[in-house]
Amino acid sequence: MRKARCSFEDCNSAIIDVNVDDVILLPSSVLRDAKLMQLSKKPSETQQTNEFLLVNDVWDFDNIGVSKEVPEGFTNEENMREVQFEHGGSFWRMDKCLKYLICSDCDKGPIGFGCSLSNQAQRGAQNKVVYLLSLESVKYV
Ligand SMILES: [Zn+2]
Numbered sequence: 001m002r003k004a005r006c007s008f009e010d011c012n013s014a015i016i017d018v019n020v021d022d023v024i025l026l027p028s029s030v031l032r033d034a035k036l037m038q039l040s041k042k043p044s045e046t047q048q049t050n051e052f053l054l055v056n057d058v059w060d061f062d063n064i065g066v067s068k069e070v071p072e073g074f075t076n077e078e079n080m081r082e083v084q085f086e087h088g089g090s091f092w093r094m095d096k097c098l099k100y101l102i103c104s105d106c107d108k109g110p111i112g113f114g115c116s117l118s119n120q121a122q123r124g125a126q127n128k129v130v131y132l133l134s135l136e137s138v139k140y141v
Pocket residue numbers: 006007008011012013103104105106107108
């Protein structure tokens with residue numbers, strides 16, 4: 001299994017094992033609008049989508065830091081309406097972003113965020129909080 005690590009050579013902290021079944025594609029606007037760290041040069045301007053790892057439980061991380069709240073501007077309904085994805089046989093919509101994720105050792109980031117999701121198939125019936133780690137923002141080997 002491949003592992004996501006902090007991209008900074010001096011740090012290289014292990015963040016999480018990447019299970020490919022939990023990798024989802026989100027519109028590049030998510031990476032850009034949430035102002036997540038990008039390693040390659042402006043990938044969001046040339047790519048339509050970016051890979052994120054969906055993590056159900058914060059304890060699944062080897063190491064992770066939780067930082068400040070994601071600004072309201074990004075989490076308003078206008079931006080979020082388009083952000084839907086399939087995972088585990090259901091379609092999920094991002095309802096609200098919560099807090100940024102950062103490297104727990106060197107505080108570099110943000111490399112992702114926590115967010116609340118709702119299940120489109122059973123609207124109102126199923127909500128959960130997950131963590132979305134941007135694979136553009138970490139070293140992934
Ligand atoms: Zn680090």
